[in-house]
Amino acid sequence: MATEMPIEVLNVPTPSFLVDIDKLERNARAMQDRCKHLGIQLRPHTKTHKTIEAADILCGGQKRCIAVSTLAEADLYSDNGFDDILFAFVITENKIVRCRQLHNKIGAFHVMLDSKVGYEALEKSPTGNGKPWSVYIEIDVKYHRTGVSWQSDDIVNLASLISGNNGMTFRGLYCHNGDTYNYIGSEAIKEAGRESTEILMKVKQRLLQHSINCGVVCMGSTPSCSHPDESMSLLEEFSPGNYVFYDVMQKNIGSCSMDDIAGRVATRVISQNVDHNILIIDCGFLAISKDGMENNLPKSPWIIQDNPNLRLVGMSQELGKVTTVEGKVDFAKYPIGTMLFIYPYHSCATAAMHPVYYVHSGDKIMAMWRPIRGW
């Protein structure tokens, strides 16, 4: 791991993850402004960056009200003055001991469940400090991953159990509307957000008919929170995460513009394979991840900055192969040592490959951020 901070972007070791602090701050402000306009509490999800510094910026310096994907993140933030943390991952018995520690450590720690098994795990393990577990029920609207199906009676059953248990408080509903990744363009994204909001409001209404008050409805994905429909003001909380860096996937969906992408991988040409029209770079899949290679995506979903005729076409662990879209590589233009900057297809996966982020403003390195890793 590098210990000394380079002064210029052009001096960073390669491969490295670069974070453009000006773009990140702009993305943070834009999301805060959207939430203010809609009258919604922003609960930024920290899964993409996993750093103290970015979370602080996304929270507008408040150091409160975040969602995390791992207990390692929850430990990091609770150790560093953050409060009101939602562990936005369905609870299971094996995680209860650490959750109890977190619950006892900070003012507000929330857990989430989607099953009676999760409920029973909490029931068996009271918090021990007189302060009840604060529980969200995760709802599956259209994403079909974790969450109770929005049509299921299990929602009412679970909410009744939680509300009727002295050791628990029913905080509300949580939905990661990841289905918005299937739409393209702001209008389609808005429509998807509107539909999911409408469904969540129906669930809330159903709970009210059973005299269960649903204090908070939290929904989040970067596409829908970047282009929120006005009806999303009916929600109480937004929990997007990826918008901190955005990426080529978000640009393709229409969540952001190319200019909003705050994360890049710096790499250098390390060899020229003239016979095969290929530049070899020191960025393999351990520096950018394989996300983007699967399914029916275009063959080269990454973008090499300022070099539209270059494409990353292959990767092994530590090496990448770059060739041209058309014609021959101009090998004189890309001597060994040339630095290239690659925009990640999926910044959550790319950032996860790096133990340190080089944070820059223009060409100057301002800081090195060290994300938390593990679970």
Ligand SMILES: Cc1ncc(COP(=O)(O)O)c(C=O)c1O
């Ligand atoms: C449970 C949960 N909530 C929120 C988010 C944030 O969504 P996005 O990355 O689209 O901002 C994710 C992303 O995977 C998630 O899994």
